[in-house]
Amino acid sequence: MGMNSKELDKLIEKQIRDKEREKFLEWRRKLDEERGHREKEEQKEKFWMKCPKCGHSLEEIHLKMIRVDRCTNNDCHGIYLDKGELEMLLDMHLDEQTNSQLFLSLLGMKKRSGK
Secondary structure: OOOOHHHHHHHHHHHHHHHHHHHHHHHHHHHHHHHHHHHHHHHHHHHOOEOOOOOOEEEEEEEOOEEEEEEOOOOOOOEEOOOOHHHHHHOOOOOHHHHHHHHHHHOOOOOOOOO
Protein backbone atom coordinates (compact mmCIF):
# COMPACT_ATOMS: atom_id res chain seq x y z
CA MET A 1 0.00 0.00 0.00
CA GLY A 2 1.45 3.39 -1.01
CA MET A 3 1.28 6.74 0.72
CA ASN A 4 -1.36 9.22 -0.08
CA SER A 5 -0.36 12.79 -0.96
CA LYS A 6 -1.03 14.13 2.58
CA GLU A 7 1.24 11.50 4.16
CA LEU A 8 3.91 12.17 1.52
CA ASP A 9 3.70 15.94 2.17
CA LYS A 10 4.04 15.39 5.93
CA LEU A 11 7.05 13.13 5.40
CA ILE A 12 8.72 15.70 3.13
CA GLU A 13 8.00 18.52 5.61
CA LYS A 14 9.49 16.45 8.45
CA GLN A 15 12.62 15.74 6.41
CA ILE A 16 12.99 19.44 5.59
CA ARG A 17 12.55 20.38 9.27
CA ASP A 18 15.07 17.73 10.30
CA LYS A 19 17.62 19.02 7.78
CA GLU A 20 17.01 22.62 8.86
CA ARG A 21 17.42 21.57 12.48
CA GLU A 22 20.70 19.78 11.67
CA LYS A 23 21.98 22.89 9.84
CA PHE A 24 20.97 25.07 12.77
CA LEU A 25 22.64 22.79 15.31
CA GLU A 26 25.85 22.70 13.24
CA TRP A 27 25.78 26.49 12.91
CA ARG A 28 25.18 26.84 16.67
CA ARG A 29 28.08 24.45 17.43
CA LYS A 30 30.44 26.47 15.19
CA LEU A 31 29.39 29.76 16.78
CA ASP A 32 29.88 28.33 20.28
CA GLU A 33 33.31 26.99 19.30
CA GLU A 34 34.36 30.36 17.84
CA ARG A 35 33.13 32.19 20.94
CA GLY A 36 35.02 29.81 23.20
CA HIS A 37 38.19 30.35 21.17
CA ARG A 38 37.76 34.15 21.31
CA GLU A 39 37.16 34.07 25.07
CA LYS A 40 40.26 31.94 25.58
CA GLU A 41 42.36 34.37 23.51
CA GLU A 42 40.95 37.37 25.40
CA GLN A 43 41.83 35.75 28.74
CA LYS A 44 45.32 34.99 27.50
CA GLU A 45 45.80 38.59 26.34
CA LYS A 46 44.48 39.91 29.64
CA PHE A 47 47.06 38.02 31.70
CA TRP A 48 49.88 37.36 29.20
CA MET A 49 53.22 38.47 30.62
CA LYS A 50 51.59 40.13 33.63
CA CYS A 51 52.90 39.70 37.16
CA PRO A 52 50.49 37.53 39.15
CA LYS A 53 51.43 39.42 42.33
CA CYS A 54 51.12 43.09 41.33
CA GLY A 55 49.79 43.06 37.75
CA HIS A 56 52.69 44.96 36.16
CA SER A 57 54.37 43.77 32.99
CA LEU A 58 56.89 40.96 33.02
CA GLU A 59 60.15 41.11 31.12
CA GLU A 60 61.98 38.09 29.87
CA ILE A 61 65.58 37.85 31.06
CA HIS A 62 68.08 35.29 29.86
CA LEU A 63 70.07 33.27 32.35
CA LYS A 64 72.42 30.85 30.73
CA MET A 65 70.10 28.88 28.43
CA ILE A 66 66.89 29.64 30.34
CA ARG A 67 64.45 32.51 29.88
CA VAL A 68 63.01 33.75 33.16
CA ASP A 69 60.12 36.20 33.58
CA ARG A 70 60.76 39.09 36.00
CA CYS A 71 58.34 41.80 37.09
CA THR A 72 59.26 45.29 35.89
CA ASN A 73 57.76 46.94 39.00
CA ASN A 74 60.65 48.17 41.17
CA ASP A 75 58.64 47.44 44.32
CA CYS A 76 58.01 43.84 43.30
CA HIS A 77 60.63 42.33 40.95
CA GLY A 78 58.86 38.98 41.25
CA ILE A 79 60.56 36.13 39.40
CA TYR A 80 58.57 33.49 37.57
CA LEU A 81 59.75 30.31 35.94
CA ASP A 82 57.91 28.23 33.40
CA LYS A 83 57.39 24.55 33.99
CA GLY A 84 60.71 22.72 34.10
CA GLU A 85 62.94 25.81 34.24
CA LEU A 86 63.81 25.50 37.93
CA GLU A 87 64.82 21.90 37.38
CA MET A 88 66.97 23.00 34.43
CA LEU A 89 68.70 25.61 36.61
CA LEU A 90 69.32 23.09 39.37
CA ASP A 91 70.58 20.44 36.94
CA MET A 92 73.23 22.71 35.44
CA HIS A 93 75.77 21.69 38.15
CA LEU A 94 77.57 25.01 38.05
CA ASP A 95 80.42 25.89 40.40
CA GLU A 96 79.58 27.93 43.49
CA GLN A 97 80.76 31.26 42.07
CA THR A 98 78.79 30.82 38.84
CA ASN A 99 75.71 29.76 40.83
CA SER A 100 76.07 32.85 42.99
CA GLN A 101 76.37 35.15 39.97
CA LEU A 102 73.46 33.43 38.27
CA PHE A 103 71.11 33.84 41.21
CA LEU A 104 72.23 37.41 41.92
CA SER A 105 71.45 38.32 38.32
CA LEU A 106 68.15 36.49 38.63
CA LEU A 107 67.32 38.67 41.60
CA GLY A 108 68.45 41.79 39.76
CA MET A 109 71.35 42.30 42.14
CA LYS A 110 75.01 42.86 41.46
CA LYS A 111 77.80 41.01 43.16
CA ARG A 112 79.13 43.02 46.06
CA SER A 113 82.77 43.97 45.75
CA GLY A 114 85.20 42.03 47.91
CA LYS A 115 82.96 38.97 48.18
